[in-house]
Each structure stands twice: as structure tokens, then as C-alpha cells.
Amino acid sequence: AGLSWITILRKRENYRKAYDDFDPVLVANYGEEKIRELMRNEGIIRNERKIRASINNAQRFLEIQKEFGSFSNYIWGFVGHKPVINSWKSIEELPDKTELSEKISKDMRKRGFQFLGPVVIYSHLQATGLVNDHVVDCFRYKELTSKAFGVKE
The missing domain is CATH 1.10.340.30 (Hypothetical protein; domain 2)
Known part of the structure; x- marks a missing residue:
């Protein structure tokens, strides 16, 4: 998302911890308090628009799961x-x-x-x-x- 892969990969464990092991149900329900916490986290990229987008994307991910039965069904359908x-x-x-x-x-x-x-x-x-x-x-x-x-x- 506009950054080098190596920059993100070096912060991978920080993201995993900050984003609750990438559990989409948890991330989709993050509120303003969690956003403020993420904005203070020096181990991740602290871009508010991207943090809010990650929450939005978790919500959209759950919608796809509901519509297709799983994200796997959705993505594999393209191939x-x-x-x-x-x-x-x-x-x-x-x-x-x-x-x-x-x-x-x-x-x-x-x-x-x-x-x-x-x-x-x-x-x-x-x-x-x-x-x-x-x-x-x-x-x-x-x-x-x-x-x-x-x-x-």
C-alpha cells in the first residue's frame, strides 16, 4: 500500500500483536479507543487512513465470508x-x-x-x-x- 515490502515484513510481528493475530472479527469491531492505541504503537505504520481502512477491510472480508460461505470460496472462484x-x-x-x-x-x-x-x-x-x-x-x-x-x- 505505497510502502516497500521489506518495511512491512520487518514489522510483521508488531502488526500481528497489534491486530490481535489478524482475527477479522476482532479487527472489524475496533472502535475509536483501539484506533488511538494503534496510532500510538511505534511498531507499526501509524497512518490513520490506513488503520481505518484495515478495520473497514476486515468488515468487508466478513461480508464476503457471509456471502460466499468463506473468503476461500470467493477468491478461488476467480480461477x-x-x-x-x-x-x-x-x-x-x-x-x-x-x-x-x-x-x-x-x-x-x-x-x-x-x-x-x-x-x-x-x-x-x-x-x-x-x-x-x-x-x-x-x-x-x-x-x-x-x-x-x-x-x-
């Missing part, structure tokens, strides 16, 4: 419930966003999510296995593509 298997030959080929992440980001913004763009969405897709961006000569590529297609060796 037909099967991972996207890319065939990159080098790490330099990997995109930071795609048409898919643009589409999901647009849908989520339409649903009221804030500070959530296609680069963040693409990183989520990679981290959760919806997109396999291992290069073809990576030891994990063959293993993951076999599992993804139900192939047994």
Missing part, C-alpha cells in the same frame, strides 16, 4: 477453483500484477475495500497458491504442478 500454473523461465519474467489481480482488485474495491490494489492482490495469489509462479527449473515447480493437476508419480 475456477484450480491454481493458475505459469511457466516462467526466469525470475525476471514474473509480473508484479496481472489481468487476474486487476480483476480481483477491482471487484474488491467495488465491494468497499480500501488501499487494496492489483500488486497486493497478486502477492496474495502467489502466497496462497492460487498462482504458481515458481520458475520451471525450480525444484518446487514439478511437485506443485503435479499436485495441482492431481498427477501421481
